Amino acid sequence: MSKQEKPAEQPSALQRAALLVEKMQARLDAVERARTEPIAVIGLGCRFPGGAVDGSSYWKILRDGVDALREVPESRWDVPGHFDSTRGVPGKMYGTRGGFLDDVEHFDAEFFGISPREAASLDPQQRLVLEVAWEALENAGLAPDQLAGSKTGVFMGVMSSDYMARLLKENDATRFDGYMATGNGYSFVPGRVSYVLGLQGPCMPVDTACSSSLVALHLASESLRAGESNLALAGGVNLILSPETMICLCSMQALASDGRCKTFDASADGYVRGEGCGVLVLKRLSDAQRDGDSILALIRGSAVNHDGASGGLTVPNGPSQQAVVQRALDNARIAPALVGYIEAHGTGTPLGDPIELRALGAVLGKGRPADRPFFIGSVKTNIGHLEPAAGIAGVIKTILSLQHKEIPPHLHFRTPNPHVEWDRIPARVPVERVPWPAHEGRRIAGVSSFGLSGINAHVVLEEAPASTAPTAVAEEDKAQLVVLSAKTPRALSSLAEAWSSFLKNEEGGSLADISYTSALSRTPHEHRLALAAKSKQELIEQLEAFAAGKSHAGLSSGRRGTGLGQKIVFVFPGQGSQWLGMGQRLYAENVTFREAIDWCHEAISRYTDWSLRDLLTNPGQQPRWNDIDVIQPTLFALQVALAAVWRWLGLEPHAVVGHSMGEVAAAHVAGALSLEDAARIICERSKLLRRVSGQGAMAVVDLSREQAEVEIRGAEDRIAIAVSNGPRSTVLSGDPAALKEVLERLERREVFCRWVKVDVASHSPQMDPLRQDLLDRMAAIRPTGSAVPLYSTVTGAPIDGRELSAPYWVRNLRQPVLFADAVQRLIQDGNVLFIELSPHPILVPFVDAMLREGDTSGRGLVVPSLIRDQEEWPSLLSSVGALFTRVIAWTGSGYIPTSVAGLRFLRTRGSASGTGWSCQQLRRRAGSCALAREVIPS
Incomplete structure (x- = not known):
């Protein structure tokens, strides 16, 4: 150290301590942020009474105030044999109404890779959860088959297996096998979801009786905050398949005598059982915003507790309910006065309703202005008490209410329960649909579930934040490609019907966002449908036509080939495909096409005295339109620009082939020629041809x-x-x-x-006088090895790009075009998907004929890019769609996910009689099934 240099000052002990405290505080802040981070609900799936098969149909039931309760279906059990209108008769039930699902005995086993024999022992609750979980993931904009190996947790509320009870009644021990164990154990309800999808996060069933699904939601949220899951599925399921539980509940006088759930009403005398399934897809809010997910609502906080030693094991405990609501609000960092709606447990019992209302009033009344009561309701009045799935049914109702900014009517409330001090509780029961006003710019709700065993849960929800995702880059009137797929033709037709119905009844997102969702948010299956549409109305017409077995413009359907990959060949034809106005709309509408044309314009302008841009944008004002030295460079530019568009669409060529002058664009697209060299070749070549024009x-x-x-x-x-x-x-x-x-x-x-x-005799002796001039003008080009395999129509075989020097282009002009030889070689090499890059197809028929003769796979296809006098973008999308139906993946670009109808499963009934669920009958039918899809046992 020199004398002039001073030693660096060391921090004092106090400074070091302050720095350490600052670091520790930063760590604590990070831990606190993670512990309290809101959880985003990014998708939902459901099946509830009244025909609710998704959020849209569920909301319609709620909005319209539908009572979806009905008599026990005859297929469930012998109703008359178990009924007695007199209360208290041993072994009998006095109630015969409930919230029942349709089609619980049907299941698309093949879709999930489950054999008919195994399906015979599979609890329909497992089947239902599989289907609804898949639908929820699709609703979230996630392709379920892409989640394998991910840290995705599954938390599912389930508390009984009526199906197992039915099987045990048969009293045949010879049929008790491994399938019965895996088909009916509670752990297999979430476990089978994780297994089928390959999920490797935590997986657990939750049985806390009636609070099961809300506790599952709490556990899923905590798993996300702890980092043990990056994505989570949470929900619950309940099916009523045997009479025993109904009989038990009737013996407890727990069920309503008239089959209606009259929550908060003076006439409340018990609840009505219901069945259903609901599944939410959850992410940490920061992750959802980073990934551009569509957020339906936020879980701000939640809490779980137990009544402890109270008035009785099954007696509600007001102080414990009060405590769990307060703790959930504390965890959510939400002031009680901000809560605008409570989805109550609300079973409609004379004891439970007053206790719950008092507890809510004690918590939510704190600091609340007298003129701002909170609304309170219970979905049990619509669909019954779904027991382990009750909480998730209430949560989904509340999410839909937040989305629509209104609260649906609470049913059967005529005379307020006299045991409730209504004047002391700031609550209002909405007997009709009411707007949901925001308070301090926020809409916040709470959902309660209280288990019969004393386990209570409460979840605090908030309206989703305003979306920060970019809006669609495409205009609404621009054509979009929508792609659908299913495992069978019948399932695809059913899916088309579902989409048509959804689009007719729902506003949904833009056509561009629907296109994106269909492409990236759905698992591509074997049977496929592609629709190039300019509007939602046209899309609906196409869907209806397909479902009816009719053809329609812009519609392609087919079956995906196997073992073909995406080996696509770009085909560049010679002269002859031109038409006045070609490329004009595409230049105006597509940035990629326009940029490529502009690059070609700059390259070509060095060798021409006319403007490529002017020729395309004002074709009627170009007197030299038909001159060979104008049209050939123009076609070259269009071919290069179309190649750029196809690549922008995600379709890279595996090989290229050019026909006569088309070899110039092919060589450039393959990477063997720079744009400057390619422009030189096409311009000088066409100028020389003009010299012999007319001869x-x-x-x-x-x-x-x-x-x-x-x-x-x-x-x-x-x-x-x-x-x-x-x-x-x-x-x-x-x-x-x-x-x-x-x-x-x-x-x-x-x-x-x-x-x-x-009027020019290319590839004939008339070209011989041009030979030396062409060699001289091509002397400066510097070809390189091609990045994409290039098949020569001079030799009829693959060629090294470095061979494309001046002598090659003399041969290209003089020798025969061996297009058939080159295409046959391409097919022999396993290339069976061809795209012609031209303003009108002139080689498609020839390639198609050779495919029919030489393609042993039967999956060959050739499509055009544009078609004369047809709208250019829809024409191109129709070809993308045709390719999608055979093999390719369509990825969409630049849009945001939106809600659309999910996949429709092909459920097949297995019960022989239609009234019984005999395991013996089911297995007998499974064993004799010739086609896996023909009989799917239940």
Whole structure:
């Protein structure tokens, strides 16, 4: 150290201590943020009484004040044999109404890879949870099959297995096998979801009686906050399949005598049982916002406690209820006076309702203005008490209320319960639909569930924050591609019907966002449907047409091939596909296309005295439109720009092939030529061709190349084989008079012949005088190895891009175009998906014919990019759709997920009689099933 340098000052002990305290405080703050971070609800699925199969149909039931309770279905048990209207008769039930689901005996076992034999022993609650969990994930914009190996937790409330009780009644020990154990154990309800989807987060059943699903939601939220899960499924399920529990509850006088749940009313005399399933998809709020998820609501906080030693094991404890609500609010950092709605446990019992209302009043009345009561209701008045699934039914109701900013009516409330001090509790029961006003800019709600065993739970919800996701980049009137898929044709038709119904009845997101959701938020299955539509109305018409077995413009359907990958070939044709106005709309509408054209404009302008941009945007004002030295560079530019669009759509070529002048664009797209070199070649080549314009002719003949060679023998100095497009499609080129003689001779033998509308005899002896000029003008090009395999139509085989120097382009102009040879080689090499990049298809028929002859997979397909005089973007999307139906994945781009109808399962009934659920009958049918889908036992 020099004398001038001073030693660095060391921090004092006090400074070091302050720094340490600052670091510790930062860590504590981070821990606190994680501990209290809101949980985002990003998806939901449900099946509830009244035909509620999703959030939309559930909300309709709630909004319209529907009482969805009904008589016990005859298929469940012998109702008359178990009924007695007199209360207290041993072994009998006095109530025969409940909230029942339809179709619980049907299941799409094949979809989940479950054999008919195993399905026979599978508790329908497991089946229901599988389906609803899948639907919830799709609703969240997540493809379920993409979650394998993820830290996704599954927490599911379940408290009984009536199905097991039915099986045990058969009293046949020979049928008690491993399937019965795995099909009916509570742990397998969430466990099977984790197994089928390959989830590796925590997985647990929750049985706290009537609070099970709300406790499951609490545990899932805590798992996310602790970092043990990055995504969670939480919910509950309940099915009423045997009479024993009903009989027990009737013996306890717990059920309403008239089959109606009259929560908070003076006539309340018990509840009505209900069944259903609800599943929520949860994420930490920060993760959901980072990932651009659609957030339905926030879980601000929750709490769980027990009554402890109280008035009785099953007697509600007011102070404990008060404590759990207060703790949940404390955990949520929410002042009680901000709560605007409570979804009450509200079983409609004379004892329970007053206790719950007093507890809520004690907590939520703190600091609350007298003119701002909280609303209170219970979904049990609509669908009954779903027991372990009751909490999740209430949570989903509340989420929907938050989304719609209104509170649905609470049913059967006519005379307030006289045991409640209504004048001392700041609560209002909404008997009709009411707006939900925000307080301090927020809408906050609480949901309660109290288990019969004394386990209480409360969850605090808040309206979702305003979305920060970008709006769709596409205009609403621009065509979009919507893709659907299912495991069978019938399931696909059912899905199309579901989407059609949803779109007719729901506002939903933009067409662009619907396209995105269909592409990225759904698992692609074997049977596929693609729809290129410009509006929701057109999309609905296409869906209805497909469901009815009819065709419609923009509609493609098919079955995905196997073992093909995405080996796509870009095909670049020669001259002949042009039409006035080509590319004009696409240039105006598509940024990728426009940018590529602009790059080509700059490259071409060095060799031309006309404007590519002007020609495309104002085609009617271009007097040289048909000149060969104008149209060929223009077609080249369109081909390059179309390749850029296809790549922007996510479709990369596995190989490229060009036809005559199309080889220039093919070589550039393959990476063998720079844009500058490619522009030089196409411009100089076309200028030389203009020099001989008017001197030649070309014609197509229905002959093989070998047959055509025989026909022109002796005239090779004037006529040549110009093109071999297929096994029986050859183009002749040369002197017009000599060519006319050949055609007249062929026509007399009834051989098909047709003149081509050109006056230049490419690939004929007329090109020989241009050879040296072309070599000189191409001398400066510097080809490189291609990044994409390039198949030459000069040689009919793959070629190294470094061979594309000046001599190659002389051969390209003079020698025959061996297009058929090149395509046949491509097919032999396993390439069976072709896209023609041109303003109108001219090679599609030839490729299609060769695919039908040489593609042994039967999955070959060739599609155009654009079609003459048709709207360009819809035409292109229709081709994307056609490719999707065969093999490719469609990824969408630039939009945000939105809510649409989920996959529809193909459930098949297994019960032989339709009234009984005999395991023996089910297995007998499963064993004789020839087709896996034919009989799916229940």
